[in-house]
Amino acid sequence: MTKYTAKIEGMMCGMCEAHISDAIRRQFPEAKNVKASASKGTAVFMLKDAMPRPMILHELHTAVDPLGYRLTEVTQE
Numbered sequence: 001m002t003k004y005t006a007k008i009e010g011m012m013c014g015m016c017e018a019h020i021s022d023a024i025r026r027q028f029p030e031a032k033n034v035k036a037s038a039s040k041g042t043a044v045f046m047l048k049d050a051m052p053r054p055m056i057l058h059e060l061h062t063a064v065d066p067l068g069y070r071l072t073e074v075t076q077e
Contacts, residue, residue, distance in 0.1 A: 001032070002050040003077040006060055010069040011038035019067055027063035050076065 008020060017036040020043050024034050028047060036043040051059070056074055064071045 001046045001048055003044065003046050004056060005075045005077075006043045006064075006071055007041055007073040008036070008043055008064060008069050008071055009041060011036065011041060013038055016069070020064065020069065023063040023067060024060075027059050 006024075011017060011020060017038050020036040021034045024031055024036075024043060024045055028045065030048060032046040032048075034043070034045040053074070053076075056076070057071075060071050060074060
């Protein structure tokens with residue numbers, strides 16, 4: 001499993017966390033342990049197979065940008 005941490009600006013509350021988590025689950029149906037944190041400004045999730053950085057960035061922008069949040073960085077472990 002590959003762990004991804006996305007830094008996302010604009011989350012202010014629990015509802016924002018739910019919006020981000022739901023968007024990630026829609027974009028990546030195979031994602032596990034999806035958890036967004038407004039206080040940390042992050043969303044963390046696991047994927048069975050690693051994706052190339054340009055692809056994960058594109059997919060996360062597709063999920064997050066239309067909601068009015070701003071994806072600033074993605075790291076993987």
